[in-house]
Amino acid sequence: MTKQVRQLDRVVIRFAGDSGDGMQLTGDRFTSETAQLGNDISTLPNFPAEIRAPAGTLPGVSSFQVHFADFDILTPGDAPHVLVAMNPAALKANLGDLPRGATIILNTDEFTNRNLAKVGYAANPLDDGSLDGYAVHPVALTSMTVKALDGQAISKKDAERAKNMFALGLLSWLYSRPHESTLAFLERKFAARPELVTANVTAFKAGWAFGETTEGFAVRYEVKPARQQPGNYRNITGNTALALGLVAAGVRSGLPVFLGAYPITPASDILHELSKHKKFGVTTMQAEDEIAAVGATLGASYGGALGVTSTSGPGVALKGETISLAVALELPLIVVDVQRAGPSTGMPTKTEQADLQMALFGRHGEAPVAVVAPRSPADCFDAAIEAARIALTYRTPVLLLSDGYLANGSEPWLLPDVTGLPDLRVEFASEPNSPDGFMPYLRDPATLARPWAIPGTPGLEHRIGGLEKADITGDISYDPTNHDFMVRTRAARIEAIQVPDLEVEDPDQTARVLVLGWGSTYGPIGAACRALRQRGLPIAQAHLRHLAPMPRNVDDVLRRYDRVVIPEMNLGQLAQVIRARYLVDAIAYNQVRGLPFTASELEFMLEELVKNA
Amino acid sequence: MPDAKNVERAVTTAPIALKLTAKDFKSDQEVRWCPGCGDYAILAAVQAFMPELGIPRERIVFVSGIGCSSRFPYYMDTYGMHSIHGRAPAIATGLSTTRPDLSVWVVTGDGDALSIGGNHLIHALRRNVNLKILLFNNRIYGLTKGQYSPTSELGKVTKSTPAGSADSPFNPISLALGAEATFVARTIDSDRKHLQSVLRAAAGHRGSAFVEIYQNCNIFNDGAFDALKEPATRDDFTIRLEHGNPITFGRNAEWCVIHPPGGFGLEVRRTAEVEPHEIVTHDRTVAEPAYAFALSRLPGEDLRHSPIGVFRAVDRPSYDDLVRGQVAAARARLTGSPEEELTKLLNSGDTWTIM
Ligand code: SF4
Numbered sequence: 001m002t003k004q005v006r007q008l009d010r011v012v013i014r015f016a017g018d019s020g021d022g023m024q025l026t027g028d029r030f031t032s033e034t035a036q037l038g039n040d041i042s043t044l045p046n047f048p049a050e051i052r053a054p055a056g057t058l059p060g061v062s063s064f065q066v067h068f069a070d071f072d073i074l075t076p077g078d079a080p081h082v083l084v085a086m087n088p089a090a091l092k093a094n095l096g097d098l099p100r101g102a103t104i105i106l107n108t109d110e111f112t113n114r115n116l117a118k119v120g121y122a123a124n125p126l127d128d129g130s131l132d133g134y135a136v137h138p139v140a141l142t143s144m145t146v147k148a149l150d151g152q153a154i155s156k157k158d159a160e161r162a163k164n165m166f167a168l169g170l171l172s173w174l175y176s177r178p179h180e181s182t183l184a185f186l187e188r189k190f191a192a193r194p195e196l197v198t199a200n201v202t203a204f205k206a207g208w209a210f211g212e213t214t215e216g217f218a219v220r221y222e223v224k225p226a227r228q229q230p231g232n233y234r235n236i237t238g239n240t241a242l243a244l245g246l247v248a249a250g251v252r253s254g255l256p257v258f259l260g261a262y263p264i265t266p267a268s269d270i271l272h273e274l275s276k277h278k279k280f281g282v283t284t285m286q287a288e289d290e291i292a293a294v295g296a297t298l299g300a301s302y303g304g305a306l307g308v309t310s311t312s313g314p315g316v317a318l319k320g321e322t323i324s325l326a327v328a329l330e331l332p333l334i335v336v337d338v339q340r341a342g343p344s345t346g347m348p349t350k351t352e353q354a355d356l357q358m359a360l361f362g363r364h365g366e367a368p369v370a371v372v373a374p375r376s377p378a379d380c381f382d383a384a385i386e387a388a389r390i391a392l393t394y395r396t397p398v399l400l401l402s403d404g405y406l407a408n409g410s411e412p413w414l415l416p417d418v419t420g421l422p423d424l425r426v427e428f429a430s431e432p433n434s435p436d437g438f439m440p441y442l443r444d445p446a447t448l449a450r451p452w453a454i455p456g457t458p459g460l461e462h463r464i465g466g467l468e469k470a471d472i473t474g475d476i477s478y479d480p481t482n483h484d485f486m487v488r489t490r491a492a493r494i495e496a497i498q499v500p501d502l503e504v505e506d507p508d509q510t511a512r513v514l515v516l517g518w519g520s521t522y523g524p525i526g527a528a529c530r531a532l533r534q535r536g537l538p539i540a541q542a543h544l545r546h547l548a549p550m551p552r553n554v555d556d557v558l559r560r561y562d563r564v565v566i567p568e569m570n571l572g573q574l575a576q577v578i579r580a581r582y583l584v585d586a587i588a589y590n591q592v593r594g595l596p597f598t599a600s601e602l603e604f605m606l607e608e609l610v611k612n613a
Numbered sequence: 614m615p616d617a618k619n620v621e622r623a624v625t626t627a628p629i630a631l632k633l634t635a636k637d638f639k640s641d642q643e644v645r646w647c648p649g650c651g652d653y654a655i656l657a658a659v660q661a662f663m664p665e666l667g668i669p670r671e672r673i674v675f676v677s678g679i680g681c682s683s684r685f686p687y688y689m690d691t692y693g694m695h696s697i698h699g700r701a702p703a704i705a706t707g708l709s710t711t712r713p714d715l716s717v718w719v720v721t722g723d724g725d726a727l728s729i730g731g732n733h734l735i736h737a738l739r740r741n742v743n744l745k746i747l748l749f750n751n752r753i754y755g756l757t758k759g760q761y762s763p764t765s766e767l768g769k770v771t772k773s774t775p776a777g778s779a780d781s782p783f784n785p786i787s788l789a790l791g792a793e794a795t796f797v798a799r800t801i802d803s804d805r806k807h808l809q810s811v812l813r814a815a816a817g818h819r820g821s822a823f824v825e826i827y828q829n830c831n832i833f834n835d836g837a838f839d840a841l842k843e844p845a846t847r848d849d850f851t852i853r854l855e856h857g858n859p860i861t862f863g864r865n866a867e868w869c870v871i872h873p874p875g876g877f878g879l880e881v882r883r884t885a886e887v888e889p890h891e892i893v894t895h896d897r898t899v900a901e902p903a904y905a906f907a908l909s910r911l912p913g914e915d916l917r918h919s920p921i922g923v924f925r926a927v928d929r930p931s932y933d934d935l936v937r938g939q940v941a942a943a944r945a946r947l948t949g950s951p952e953e954e955l956t957k958l959l960n961s962g963d964t965w966t967i968m
Binding site for chain 2: 032035036038181185225228229230231232233234235244247248251256258260277278279280281282283285287288289291292295296297298299300301302303304305307321322325329415416418419455456457458459460461462463464465466467475476
């Protein structure tokens with residue numbers, strides 16, 4: 001039976017089910033198939049807060065959203081066009097995000113009285129008319145999977161578990177995805193248990209065949225490849241990209257990389273990833289606590305390694321004293337903060353940008369550091385290399401501010417040419433730098449960096465520490481004038497860091513409103529600006545990668561526009577800094593829901609501003 | 614300047630004929646402890662011992678935390694870092710793990726190591742990182758001017774405890790043994806010969822060597838260890854542990870240590886009242902830490918029966934050796950240049966090509 005094929009320019013699908021239903025894997029595989037096809041993609045997983053919430057309950061719902069299109073997209077999509085709900089809890093937890101008219105594919109086998117009662121459905125939403133506004137496809141996913149696997153030498157439980165592959169097969173057929181990579185993946189994943197390879201492949205093919213033959217789906221869809229820059233691509237999450245950026249920084253600097261870390265959501269994957277890359281000379285240490293993690297890292301930096309510690313906000317708070325020590329010692333140190341919703345434990349699996357002012361100011365004494373923030377999952381790779389460049393060149397701690405949205409979200413990544421990556425080689429001090437011997441605080445006049453004289457270098461034996469040091473000699477000093485000078489010098493050191501100018505996207509040069517952002521809001525802000533421009537409303541967008549020091553042209557850029565608006569997932573932390581520093585009446589637009597902005601809400605807010613500007 | 618591309622190239626590893634003396638280890642900084650402080654004696658003993666190590670000065674690093682004792686690195690003409698309160702073991706762990714060519718020493722005090730830095734100390738010991746940890750125990754907070762410390766005796770009257778302290782002290786040796794430290798020793802600031810013999814043993818140990826040094830703070834806790842120093846009491850109060858010898862003490866060896874049948878621990882008896890075979894022969898290599906722990910429990914509140922010397926010295930793989938072994942094994946599998954391998958790594962997984 002040949003079915004009608006309809007062309008779409010973009011689709012947002014959300015796979016939702018119980019934690020045990022394998023929704024992350026299903027979403028991942030769909031994403032991979034979609035990437036192979038050449039669509040542009042952006043994904044966002046949503047994990048339950050509990051590790052093993054009771055099956056079938058609302059807290060146990062896990063979902064994965066994928067947005068794919070025949071054009072360049074910037075976000076995982078605001079509202080899903082399609083919801084795959086593996087049980088009543090998944091339907092209930094996600095229905096609110098669905099616009100009327102959206103497609104819902106339901107696993108009817110799970111819509112039992114008991115499961116409905118568990119999530120507080122008094123009546124079955126399949127029968128009570130509450131889903132009338134949607135295109136509902138009831139599919140008996142579990143029982144059809146079990147039937148398809150009839151006669152195979154596997155347990156009933158394993159057969160039922162293959163239902164996610166049945167669903168994936170169905171969706172792959174529906175959106176005309178290539179399936180070779182999924183079949184190859186299943187071979188790899190279950191290599192040790194061939195019976196599960198057969199079962200999952202059978203389930204996938206059964207789902208595909210079901211789509212082809214059932215009356216229920218009359219139309220099949222296609223999304224043409226996006227026009228993308230030629231090259232090799234892979235799909236990548238922010239945490240993986242960041243870890244690979246650190247490996248690359250090690251290779252390009254010729255230094256061993258040392259990562260000290262304590263497990264913390266959502267940063268642990270950086271530790272996991274780096275621990276796989278020992279052959280690049282990467283040492284990872286799971287320390288006894290956050291303080292030890294940064295301490296060991298600083299010790300490694302002192303010894304000449306590229307020292308990195310990765311954590312989330314609560315960990316940065318604990319590391320504060322050691323970061324201040326690194327400021328005083330003037331040694332390279334990268335502190336990765338994968339921000340999550342706070343205060344305190346807050347919502348560990350949810351995203352936020354509320355650590356900006358802690359990164360900038362959150363230490364005792366005047367303790368300035370450099371602050372860098374990536375804007376998208378793939379950009380975490382470049383941002384990590386940039387953090388390493390600053391740390392190594394200027395011998396300073398660098399705070400690298402990622403967040404939960406970037407960490408777990410993914411997008412296609414145009415693989416870089418390794419030899420084109422920045423050259424990060426450093427020169428250790430090797431001989432006395434003055435006629436009076438070695439002066440540990442005699443600075444390079446261009447970078448204001450002091451020599452990096454690592455233990456083991458003959459003739460440069462010296463002592464450093466947290467006590468205030470005399471300029472040049474580094475001896476302990478309580479002299480008032482010296483302290484004033486050293487405090488100002490440490491501030492000047494950060495301001496002396498060379499960073500690229502802030503770029504402004506203002507295609508027609510007619511905009512009067514500028515949207516300024518930083519970090520992971522780049523996607524939704526960019527998508528909102530594009531939508532406005534398509535509707536003939538001019539708007540300018542600029543995005544800060546360097547929060548400290550700020551690019552030299554920021555003042556200029558801000559003054560070119562009548563209004564400056566700063567959307568942030570906090571209560572206005574960048575806005576406050578911009579207002580204080582540049583005396584610009586910037587408007588703060590804020591949201592702290594643990595979720596990224598949607599492009600449409602920003603579009604709505606910006607439209608008002610543009611019209612009234 | 615030569616192109617110092619990486620650590621290995623920056624650091625000279627060629628053997629050097631060493632003719633070092635104590636003077637070579639004295640830095641140009643004026644020593645700033647209170648006159649009469651036990652720290653002076655320890656500094657002099659360490660400086661005089663250092664040449665014995667046969668290690669060039671540039672490969673020796675002293676890392677300290679905060680407190681009177683933590684000023685120590687400033688006075689040693691080696692590499693040194695005066696870090697922050699309690700964190701020296703953590704910092705030194707990172708250094709030792711990445712730099713096997715260095716001899717890394719931690720200098721700490723009772724507040725630094727056992728109060729604010731307790732967690733780092735026990736974890737360094739359990740990991741058995743290649744570190745020599747010298748804990749100067751004066752049973753008081755000196756730098757902050759006289760509050761009680763985690764080794765002060767119960768009921769100690771200080772500025773912060775005018776009615777006497779209400780918390781029981783740590784026994785640092787017991788604590789280290791509880792963390793299964795592989796080398797545990799105690800010595801006394803005023804006994805230079807003994808101090809140096811313990812340093813010698815510690816320096817020869819692969820892994821973490823924990824050395825508690827009883828140190829007199831003559832300003833805030835003067836005479837804390839006098840019972841072990843005064844001619845009238847020292848022989849009856851101090852048990853000098855010597856590997857392979859029966860544990861006897863007292864001017865005429867009139868006291869001894871036995872393991873009473875049926876009991877858990879060790880006890881002190883009159884030598885004349887026991888059979889010679891009942892006297893415990895000190896063996897610092899006993900694998901089970903319970904033996905050394907029992908030794909550490911002998912002293913009473915008045916320090917009577919305080920063992921000094923090496924309680925325990927056993928072999929166990931060190932953390933940093935194991936970690937470097939893993940990295941080295943992985944590096945040995947490297948087939949291409951780092952750039953080629955990185956290209957392979959970036960291009961791994963599901964990739965696709967856009968023409
Ligand atoms: S306060 Fe006590 S420990 Fe500190 S330097 Fe003075 S005597 Fe020594």
